[in-house]
Amino acid sequence: MSDTASTADGDDTETxxxxxxxxxxxxxxxxxxxxxxxxxxxVDFYTKGCTLCQxxxxxxxxxxxxxxxxxLLVNPRDDPxxxxxxxxxxxxxxxxxxxxxxxxxxxxxxxxxGFVGAERIVEFVEDARAAGEN
Numbered sequence: 001m002s003d004t005a006s007t008a009d010g011d012d013t014e015t016x017x018x019x020x021x022x023x024x025x026x027x028x029x030x031x032x033x034x035x036x037x038x039x040x041x042x043v044d045f046y047t048k049g050c051t052l053c054q055x056x057x058x059x060x061x062x063x064x065x066x067x068x069x070x071x072l073l074v075n076p077r078d079d080p081x082x083x084x085x086x087x088x089x090x091x092x093x094x095x096x097x098x099x100x101x102x103x104x105x106x107x108x109x110x111x112x113x114g115f116v117g118a119e120r121i122v123e124f125v126e127d128a129r130a131a132g133e134n
Contacts, residue, residue, distance in 0.1 A: 019044070019060040019071040024078035028105075034070050035099040040108065040129050042071045042121075045086065045093040052115050053092045059118040066118070067125040069096075094121065096128035108132040 022030045034041040044060060046053035057073070064071045076082035076091075086095070086107070093112040100106030109128040116124075 019057070019064055019073055021073045024074055024076060024082055027072070027074045027079070027082060030072060031097060031105045032103075034072060035097055035105045036103070038099060040069055040125065040132060041097045041105075042067070042069050042125055043095045043097060044071065044073045045076050045082075045088050045091055045095065046073060047075055047077055047091050050091050055115050056092050056094075056121075059121065062118050063121045063125070067122045067129075069125050069129075094124065096125055096132070098132045 031041065031043065042060075042063065044053075044056065046057070060071050060073070063069070074082065076086070076088050082088065086093075090112050092114075093110055094116075095110040096108045097105045098108055108131060109124070111121075111124050
């Protein structure tokens with residue numbers, strides 16, 4: 001599938017990024033691949049039974065488009081090593097990653113305040129991007 005879409009006037013435009021659910025066991029490799037392009041990536045650490053997580057999930061598509069950021073969704077309960085490796089103390093936890101100097105994913109910032117709206121998440125991503133670029 002192409003990453004571009006033709007508009008009515010024939011112009012090719014990039015398809016906006018969409019949130020992608022990632023298997024917890026494959027998350028490290030998926031995250032490494034996502035940051036490899038030098039971009040920032042928003043990760044939503046969630047659990048299936050969490051009502052706050054369910055309320056954030058629908059806004060992540062608009063966040064991905066507004067902040068022009070890939071969004072990965074991962075359930076850390078499916079691989080408990082992720083809980084300790086990423087210090088997940090509550091869900092939902094939103095974290096922004098980028099490639100570190102060695103190319104491995106590096107967390108720039110996180111927010112674990114329960115439900116936050118799309119505008120606040122976009123602002124959070126843009127602030128993390130600005131901090132990571134300095």
